[in-house]
Amino acid sequence: MPAPHSPEFRERAVALARLGDKPIVTLAKELGISRSCPRNRPAQSDADEEGGTSGRLTTAEKTELAELRRENKQPAPENEILKRAAACFARENVLQK
Known part of the structure; x- marks a missing residue:
């Protein structure tokens, strides 16, 4: 299992993924993370902000x-x-x- 990234790194990755300037595959390669991370992390961030009211844990x-x-x-x-x-x-x- 890879080492967890810092909260600041995660926030920056979410912000870059939400911008949509680059394809997710390119963004993941540049950040050195898996392709699923830029896809899943923004949705998880939204769920955390909403307190789970969106149906996600x-x-x-x-x-x-x-x-x-x-x-x-x-x-x-x-x-x-x-x-x-x-x-x-x-x-x-x-x-x-």
Whole structure:
């Protein structure tokens, strides 16, 4: 994964993409970024400014969603261990009677 650019660099790239003086491919090559960045970044910037009212997730919401998904994956192995432990204890209770 490439190193993240500074907020100033991103703002400048968005401004240049919005000007539309150069094709996006040329602009991306000059800035040394991927072609999708000048296409996606202005829309993401708009979503951040509008607070997510445009139907797109803001950067903060995307970060939170990624964190929640990461946390959501963690309980699955823990639940599996608890299920096995419960089954083991249940077997012991049945055998004792």
